[in-house]
Amino acid sequence: MDAFEHLVSEILWLEGYWVRSSVKVDLTKEEKRAIGRHSSPRWEIDIVAYRARDNRLQVVECKSYLDSGGVALAAFNGSNSKAAERYKLFTEPRLLEVVLGRLRQQFTDVGACRPDPEVRLALACGKVRDKDRAAIKQHFQDQGWEFWDESWLRERLRKMATMGYENQVSTVVAKLLLRG
Numbered sequence: 001m002d003a004f005e006h007l008v009s010e011i012l013w014l015e016g017y018w019v020r021s022s023v024k025v026d027l028t029k030e031e032k033r034a035i036g037r038h039s040s041p042r043w044e045i046d047i048v049a050y051r052a053r054d055n056r057l058q059v060v061e062c063k064s065y066l067d068s069g070g071v072a073l074a075a076f077n078g079s080n081s082k083a084a085e086r087y088k089l090f091t092e093p094r095l096l097e098v099v100l101g102r103l104r105q106q107f108t109d110v111g112a113c114r115p116d117p118e119v120r121l122a123l124a125c126g127k128v129r130d131k132d133r134a135a136i137k138q139h140f141q142d143q144g145w146e147f148w149d150e151s152w153l154r155e156r157l158r159k160m161a162t163m164g165y166e167n168q169v170s171t172v173v174a175k176l177l178l179r180g
Contacts, residue, residue, distance in 0.1 A: 004064035005046050008124045008148075010170045011156045014163075017049035017058060025103050035095045043099050045089075047124075050113050057107060057119045059100065060148075061089060063126070070127035071149075073135045089121060090145070096121070122146035126153065 009019045025043040032040050047060040063071055063086070074080035075087050084091040089099060100119045107113045128136065128149045140147040160171045161178035 002062075002064075004066075004124075004126055005062045007153070007170050008060060008062055009047055009049075010168050011153070011160075012047070012049040012058065012060075014156075014160065014166075015051075016053065017051045019047060019049045021047050023048040023103070025099055026106060027098065027102055031098050031102060035092070035098050043102075045099075045103070048103065048107070050107070050117070052114070055114045055117045057104065057113060057117045058122060058146075059089075059103065059119060060122045060124050061087070062124045065125060065127045068127065070129040071123070071125045071132070071136065072129045073132035073139070076136065076139055087123075090123065090143075120144075120146060122148055124148040124153070126150060 005021055009021055012019050023045045025045060027035075027040065027043060029038075032038050045059055046062045047058075049058040049060065050056070051058070065071060072080075072083060075083035076090055078084070078091075089096050100121070104117060104119050107117070108115050122145060123140070125148070133149070137147050137149075157170070157174040158178055160166075160174040163171065165171075
């Protein structure tokens with residue numbers, strides 16, 4: 001797991017989720033055909049988090065992009081097919097339906113969640129192209145997805161800084177940088 005995924009995982013843990021990273025989704029041959037990827041290996045999701053109190057599976061794709069131009073609208077609105085390749089779950093509706101359906105079944109079958117969990121898709125990103133921020137947020141809202149940008153991350157890091165001691169890198173760094 002990379003550092004950015006680890007940070008997002010720690011935030012979700014503190015929000016009451018059980019967290020797994022690099023989750024492989026075991027698609028059947030029929031499902032692979034349905035998404036047009038007959039010989040596809042198992043699909044991998046950056047983070048899957050489960051919160052029992054509301055029977056929610058949170059599916060999170062992570063893109064830090066800290067030293068780049070940031071997440072851009074072109075990746076989601078069809079104007080840049082190369083950029084869209086990095087966001088397949090967000091740009092291919094049939095793929096999203098099949099992968100999330102199989103994930104729900106897979107987690108239910110092994111007892112990792114209660115039957116019929118709510119499944120929500122989110123993008124966690126460390127940097128967003130400023131001129132595209134409002135449009136991306138609106139697009140995600142229209143789709144029923146969650147968009148976790150720098151402000152979402154900072155808000156949670158500020159909360160970490162006020163909590164009791166946790167022996168986690170993110171919490172220690174938050175305390176060092178944000179206290180006093």
